[in-house]
Amino acid sequence: MKVSLRILKPMLFATCLSTSLGMSTVATSAAEDLITVRGMSIASDFEDIETAMGPCADNRDQDDLYYCGASEFNSFRLDQSGRIKEIYVACEIFNGCDYDVENLAHILKDRMDTIQRLEMKASGFMGDYATLTGQAGDTLEIWAMDEGPLLIFRVGMARSQLTLE
Numbered sequence: 001m002k003v004s005l006r007i008l009k010p011m012l013f014a015t016c017l018s019t020s021l022g023m024s025t026v027a028t029s030a031a032e033d034l035i036t037v038r039g040m041s042i043a044s045d046f047e048d049i050e051t052a053m054g055p056c057a058d059n060r061d062q063d064d065l066y067y068c069g070a071s072e073f074n075s076f077r078l079d080q081s082g083r084i085k086e087i088y089v090a091c092e093i094f095n096g097c098d099y100d101v102e103n104l105a106h107i108l109k110d111r112m113d114t115i116q117r118l119e120m121k122a123s124g125f126m127g128d129y130a131t132l133t134g135q136a137g138d139t140l141e142i143w144a145m146d147e148g149p150l151l152i153f154r155v156g157m158a159r160s161q162l163t164l165e
Contacts, residue, residue, distance in 0.1 A: 033136035035114050038094055040087060042138050042153040049076055049084075053093055069093075073150055084153075091148030101144045105130035108140070115140075 034041035038052040050056050054069030056076070068074040073090035091097040096104055102120060109118045109132060117133040132140040143150050 033114055033134065034138050035112060035132065035134040035140045037089065037108075037140075037151055040089065040153065042084070042087070044084065044087065044153075046084075049087060053089065071147075073145070073147065087151075087153035089151035089153075091145075091150065094151065096151075097148030099149060101128055101130050101142050101149065104149050105132060105142050108132060108142075 031041065031043045034043055040048055040052050046056065049068060053074040056066045056068035059065040059067060059075075064078045066076050066078075068076070071090040071092060073088055074093065075088045076084050077086040079085040091099075099107070105118055105120070109115045112132075114134045114136070115132045116135055119131045119133075120128060121131060122128050127144050129144065130142040132142070134140070138153075141152055143152065
């Protein structure tokens with residue numbers, strides 16, 4: 001069984017400088033703290049994604065979805081304002097097809113200074129998966145797929161702080 005990775009982006013209101021045509025620019029201090037795989041993070045722009053995964057083209061059936069390279073798993077989605085909200089990266093892109101979810105999660109945590117926490121979770125839908133949380137609040141999820149690990153970067157999944165006063 002192969003694994004998938006998903007990165008979730010925190011709400012970076014103060015650091016989001018500009019966004020147009022699916023390209024988001026994040027201030028350097030925040031971008032340096034983001035979980036990055038093959039030059040891609042949730043702050044990546046279209047050019048970064050094409051460099052890592054190959055040429056991208058829009059999906060005629062879904063306006064917000066773009067496929068990149070040869071694998072149907074290599075893709076990204078835009079939010080309503082045209083910013084990248086999810087990046088899906090197949091295991092071939094990062095040479096991770098021979099790893100299971102837990103091993104890959106531990107390898108990434110050990111090798112990346114930006115990762116602060118690792119949690120193994122269970123999903124009735126797709127089985128076990130790992131969540132890696134970065135210094136900037138971004139999250140990388142690793143999902144087991146039949147084809148191998150899949151990385152998914154996502155936007156807007158950070159939880160706000162509970163205020164009791």
